[in-house]
Amino acid sequence: MDLEFQRVLLKVQESLTGDEVQDLVFLCSDLLSLKDLCTVSSAGQLFSLLEKRNQLSCEDPSLLLELLRIMKQNSLIRNLTSDDYKQTNGTTYSQQISPYRQLLYERSESICEQDLQNIKFLLLKTLSRKKLEKDTPSALTLLSPVGIMEEQVDRLSLTEGPALISGDQCQNLDSNSVIENKSLNLSVTSQNTEIQQYEMKGDRRGFGLIINNYDFRACTLGNREGTDIDKERLEVVFKWLGFEVLVEQDCNRHQILQVLRNLAARDHTPADCVVCCVLSHGRVEGICGVDGEIVTFRELIETLSPNECPSLCKKPKLFFIQACRGNDNQPAAFPQTCSEDEDMLFSDAAVPRDSIPEMADYLLAMSTVPHYVSYREKGRGTWFIQSLCHSLQLLVPRGIDLLSILTQVNSDVSKKTDKSGLRKQMPQPEFTLTKRVVFPPPKSHRPLP
Structure with a gap:
């Protein structure tokens, strides 16, 4: 029987690619030591290590079948169970791969090339440039314990x-x-x-400013149908989170800057943080006021800098920007003709590409990546804001931090499309946060239905 089982393992080894072997290593990261995993270069080596530790055998092949099931190697499982090895004792084996590993693996399978580039950007301060510039086949290669061990070894000077x-x-x-x-x-x-968290124990959570630009009749831009749906949803969710919500409607360039200066002039000492949501049209160089004039990205956030607002020093300043970041002529980016009674997609073109100033404690969660439009439905609001509000409502009560919530928003929005299947959108958070942002649902506020 041992010989037959070794033939089974050999067949599996011959059927897997190099990338799939790395997936196996990642899934087994909780079962073997880093020292052992660093030596694995083939499926055969991995199986030998598991056999030595009595985690895989002809009497108990459940781990092998579980790994192949997670990796969706269904045809290989059918061949093995029907031709090479059959379980005759009817024993039910316990799950050995942790749900956490499975979740990460499944997420990695849905990550496209653009997502991978975003992950590399977020890991700039965690991994070396040498490692990030490698031809990385998957996100698991970056995040696996073996990759982390290699990173530590690379950093050492012997x-x-x-x-x-x-x-x-x-x-x-x-x-x-x-x-x-x-x-x-x-x-x-x-x-x-353990990463530290910003304190969320103040007398109040803070101010939540919503700038909602709908009426653009003063310039050549169209009115932003559906934006009031976003405004109302944001207002409900941030009040639930304990913010004192301030709404400013249809602001031109001067008014946007003045509203932010007024916010900076307030005393934020008893507050934990501040939130600013901007719903507007945009161009490459900045956010549009209703007069068509631009407020640059840098102008927008520097109004709340420590120099302008000392009471917000070392407190998170959270910006959520619903606007496009370009209007390049790409086939999937522009609305198609449809009937008047059909929900139409509109684009808000585009927030600026200015980099984040060198100051700490900022988050800019933007509805799309550079050079692309983002979408707004007349009867439902924007993909980004509606997903943001839904994810906050769902995940804040579970103690999930804000960046993880925004990762879920990225995932949700990336899966959305119109009826043609051509229009896609990918949000992008940029940040200089130094701690985790975790919103505790205030005791004085009942959960949203």
């Missing part, structure tokens, strides 16, 4: 004398880390990876 570690090189090691260069044994103690 010398014949005492170990020399620069400030950048030792940022992932604690003070008890030791390098014994004669035997090249690397001992890295576990590091407390």
